[in-house]
Amino acid sequence: MRVLLVDDEEELVSTLAERLAMRGITASWVTGYRAALDLVEHESFDIALLDVRLPEMNGLELKRLLEVKRPSMKFIFLTGHGSEEDFNACSAESGKQFYLIKPVQIEVLMAKLNEIFQP
Numbered sequence: 001m002r003v004l005l006v007d008d009e010e011e012l013v014s015t016l017a018e019r020l021a022m023r024g025i026t027a028s029w030v031t032g033y034r035a036a037l038d039l040v041e042h043e044s045f046d047i048a049l050l051d052v053r054l055p056e057m058n059g060l061e062l063k064r065l066l067e068v069k070r071p072s073m074k075f076i077f078l079t080g081h082g083s084e085e086d087f088n089a090c091s092a093e094s095g096k097q098f099y100l101i102k103p104v105q106i107e108v109l110m111a112k113l114n115e116i117f118q119p
Contacts, residue, residue, distance in 0.1 A: 001117065002044065005029040006036045006062065007051040007078060012102065016049070019106045025113070033057040033065075040069050047116065049100075049109075052079040074116050076109075078102055 003025055005013040013029035020027040028043065030036050033054055048066060050059035063075050080102040098116070100108065 001025050001046050001113065003027040003113075004036065004039065004045040004048040006031075006033070006048060006054065006059070008032065008055055009051075009080075012104075016104065016106070016109070020109075023106075023110060033062045036062060037065060037069070040066055040073075045070065045073055047074040047076065047113065049076045049078055052077050074098075076100060076112060076116075078104060 003017075003020055005016055005027055006029070007013045008031050010031050013031065017027040017029045028039060028045070030039055033056060036048070036050075048063070050062055052059040054062065059077055063077075066073055066075075076098045078100050098112070100112065
């Protein structure tokens with residue numbers, strides 16, 4: 001499984017990538033939408049974890065652009081705000097089960113990844 005992490009909090013995504021790697025999951029991370037779009041041009045990912053509130057472009061808009069490049073990619077949204085507005089927008093976009101509030105516990109993330117990719 002290949003995971004793309006996109007969040008403007010570098011410490012968060014680098015730490016999540018390390019923790020996923022310790023569990024045998026290949027993870028790449030970037031801190032902005034442009035870097036995410038560039039990376040997806042050259043690499044294939046099974047799933048992207050997107051911060052809902054990125055600078056310059058929100059995670060929902062980024063999801064739509066990534067889907068054009070990689071239609072089979074799955075998505076989980078992350079937010080540190082946990083607002084009802086974010087929850088409703090993400091729920092409408094991809095289902096409530098694909099929305100996590102930061103700080104993300106690695107066990108919760110692993111459970112969601114396993115849930116999404118169960119046969």
